[in-house]
Amino acid sequence: MKGAPDVVVVGGGAAGLLAAGTAAAAGARVLLLEKNSETGKKLKIAGQGRCNITNAGDIRDFPAHYPGGGNFLHSAFRRLDNEGLRHFFAALGVATKIERGGRVFPLSDDAAEVVRALRAYARAGGVETETERRVERLALAPGDRASRPRVSGVYVAGETGLRTAGATIIATGGAAFPGTGSTGDGYALGAAAGHTLVPPRPALVPLRATADWLGAVQGLSLRNVRAALWVGGRRVQEEFGEMIFAHFGLSGPIILLLSRAAVGALEEGAEAVVRINLKPALTAEQTARRLDRDLAQNGKKHLRHALLLLLPRRLVPVLIALAGLEPERQAAGLTREERRRLAELLQDLPLRLTGHLGFSAAVVTAGGINLKEVDPATMASKCADGLFWAGEVLDVDGVTGGYNLQAAFSTAFVAGQAAAARKSGV
Numbered sequence: 001m002k003g004a005p006d007v008v009v010v011g012g013g014a015a016g017l018l019a020a021g022t023a024a025a026a027g028a029r030v031l032l033l034e035k036n037s038e039t040g041k042k043l044k045i046a047g048q049g050r051c052n053i054t055n056a057g058d059i060r061d062f063p064a065h066y067p068g069g070g071n072f073l074h075s076a077f078r079r080l081d082n083e084g085l086r087h088f089f090a091a092l093g094v095a096t097k098i099e100r101g102g103r104v105f106p107l108s109d110d111a112a113e114v115v116r117a118l119r120a121y122a123r124a125g126g127v128e129t130e131t132e133r134r135v136e137r138l139a140l141a142p143g144d145r146a147s148r149p150r151v152s153g154v155y156v157a158g159e160t161g162l163r164t165a166g167a168t169i170i171a172t173g174g175a176a177f178p179g180t181g182s183t184g185d186g187y188a189l190g191a192a193a194g195h196t197l198v199p200p201r202p203a204l205v206p207l208r209a210t211a212d213w214l215g216a217v218q219g220l221s222l223r224n225v226r227a228a229l230w231v232g233g234r235r236v237q238e239e240f241g242e243m244i245f246a247h248f249g250l251s252g253p254i255i256l257l258l259s260r261a262a263v264g265a266l267e268e269g270a271e272a273v274v275r276i277n278l279k280p281a282l283t284a285e286q287t288a289r290r291l292d293r294d295l296a297q298n299g300k301k302h303l304r305h306a307l308l309l310l311l312p313r314r315l316v317p318v319l320i321a322l323a324g325l326e327p328e329r330q331a332a333g334l335t336r337e338e339r340r341r342l343a344e345l346l347q348d349l350p351l352r353l354t355g356h357l358g359f360s361a362a363v364v365t366a367g368g369i370n371l372k373e374v375d376p377a378t379m380a381s382k383c384a385d386g387l388f389w390a391g392e393v394l395d396v397d398g399v400t401g402g403y404n405l406q407a408a409f410s411t412a413f414v415a416g417q418a419a420a421a422r423k424s425g426v
């Protein structure tokens, strides 16, 4: 690019690509700097390679789906909502479909198509993309207001000169899944410009648990169960759906949903327990009656056979052992107290949490650039002039279902337009 760009975008993920394309479409000369050898690395693996780009639910209900930063997003959603995003992609040739829970995917089931479309959008607007360019520092000059500096460009690792720009958008992502490039660089860039951080923590992350029986059920997935998170003896959250046992502990959709609160509790040193209800459709009484019936009807069988009607095969010996019983006992011979213990376990199988798998396995980052220091209407920094934020680097995190990408795209759209409106030196 000859001469300085109007806007430099740091990071070519979901937010960076859309912010760059939007700024260019608004008439700005845009330079996009990405540290990987290609843009959109995380997008390509999103939604297990199918890319759940948003959710088809009512946009007014969206903020409630962000345990972090939902209210901050109101004005960004007004500017680019889920319908707008689907139209945007349709115009780029990416038709979409709606699946269970309102999840929106490309019709092709191919995340790479989404990446190609975003790259084409940026290219069409004249965005110049440079890969293998890691921004390591912001150039800070005295601003118009003495209290706040102006960002006049960026320094790229291994280069001597300064890349000057009228506006800088940081879209470096969070710290989750660092193998895709999001290694938390934006936090240090922000801190140098005067921002504070809400401490980043992994969210939507598998949880570690201790139980000597976990090895026996690893890989077993359960549907239609309820899992509740108890912290310090108090139930704090409950989710219904699918989960999976792993050698290290617990994973699967409902466990990921519990993980944000669980990680917070664990990091504060609190006791955290997940209690699994294997029969959530039944009341305690109905469960006891159902157990009694099964044991009576199979009275001559061994307990381990009699319970197969009620439980997945691999869980049967686990519950028998936890109830302190012998698998070879005759089903009809159980005492009332023994039956009570079994019935209770069917609805309350506890697992004490010991930790989590960390950023390397987390889908998203909770925490990030403090939202009090960012204008929600423009994504402009309140700490430095010429600086804008977009995407997961902000203290925003949503649940699963397309909410994280919608937040990345909406904040990017706003930041792209606002940065372009500033233009070089204005």
Ligand SMILES: Cc1cc2nc3c(=O)[nH]c(=O)nc-3n(C[C@H](O)[C@H](O)[C@H](O)COP(=O)(O)OP(=O)(O)OC[C@H]3O[C@@H](n4cnc5c(N)ncnc54)[C@H](O)[C@@H]3O)c2cc1C
Pocket: 010, 011, 012, 013, 014, 015, 016, 033, 034, 035, 036, 039, 040, 041, 042, 043, 045, 046, 047, 048, 051, 052, 053, 054, 133, 134, 135, 136, 171, 172, 173, 174, 176, 177, 180, 181, 182, 183, 184, 185, 186, 362, 363, 364, 390, 391, 392, 393, 401, 402, 403, 404, 405, 406, 408
């Ligand atoms: C496995 C997985 C699956 C997911 N699936 C979904 C899904 O289906 N739906 C959904 O809504 N959300 C999903 N998410 C979350 C979603 O992908 C992220 O919230 C979203 O990608 C965030 O976009 P972003 O642009 O802010 O950050 P990223 O997409 O992480 O992009 C940041 C970019 O900045 C670059 N970068 C970082 N530092 C620098 C630097 N110093 N200089 C230059 N470049 C830099 C990185 O290399 C990267 O390319 C998933 C996440 C994971 C990990």
